[in-house]
Amino acid sequence: RDYTNGEIQHLDESLRHLLQIIQMEGPFVGIVGFSTGSTMALILMSLAERGASAQLLRDCNLDPHLLPQFPFQFGLCFSGCILSHPRYKEIFFPKIVTPILHFIGDYDTYLPRLEMLKFSRRCKNSVTVYHPGGHFVPRSRPCREAIRAFVTEQMRKHMHRS
Numbered sequence: 001r002d003y004t005n006g007e008i009q010h011l012d013e014s015l016r017h018l019l020q021i022i023q024m025e026g027p028f029v030g031i032v033g034f035s036t037g038s039t040m041a042l043i044l045m046s047l048a049e050r051g052a053s054a055q056l057l058r059d060c061n062l063d064p065h066l067l068p069q070f071p072f073q074f075g076l077c078f079s080g081c082i083l084s085h086p087r088y089k090e091i092f093f094p095k096i097v098t099p100i101l102h103f104i105g106d107y108d109t110y111l112p113r114l115e116m117l118k119f120s121r122r123c124k125n126s127v128t129v130y131h132p133g134g135h136f137v138p139r140s141r142p143c144r145e146a147i148r149a150f151v152t153e154q155m156r157k158h159m160h161r162s
Contacts, residue, residue, distance in 0.1 A: 012059075014040060015043065015044075016061070016066065018040065019047075019063075019066040020066060022066075022068050023066055027068070028072065029073045029074070029158065030154070031072050031074075031075050034077075035080070038079060038102075039081060039082065039119075041075050041080070042082065042092070042123075045072050045075055045098045046096055047091075048068035048070065048072055049096065049097060051067055052064070052067060073098070073099070074100065074150070076150070077103070077119070078102075078103045079104065080102055080116060081111055081115040082119050092122045095122055095123060095124040098125070099154055100120075100125065102116075102119060102120045102123070103128075103130075104116045104120075104128060104129070105135055105138070107132070107133060108133075108134050110134070127150065131143050
């Protein structure tokens with residue numbers, strides 16, 4: 001990720017690769033990401049919810065047939081941030097509706113807290129959990145319990161809708 005201009009290098013290649021995996025191996029109920037992977041997860045949730053404009057398809061050189069056909073039921077994101085470059089605005093606006101559990105480290109020195117909070121604010125159904133650590137996936141009992149409870153609740157909701 002280039003923090004000077006808000007772009008991810010080779011985003012188009014990464015998205016195409018992930019979309020191919022989703023198409024071949026999916027559908028998937030949930031998605032998980034850490035750091036830039038959380039950003040990619042949020043982009044994929046957005047594409048699954050509402051597709052992509054012709055402009056975004058061109059900018060990222062994406063085949064519209066690769067877009068996910070079903071929205072994800074939830075996302076688990078750790079130390080996520082959004083892309084601030086105007087070219088990506090439509091990905092994050094309007095807000096993502098997929099429920100997301102977002103972990104932020106109290107002592108994360110890799111990403112500014114404000115950037116991680118912007119990530120949470122772009123999600124209509126986001127729960128933010130702070131953990132007493134830095135830029136890593138927390139493995140403490142309280143964090144594992146939060147993940148278990150969140151995933152269990154989302155799966156319960158998913159089963160009732162099916």
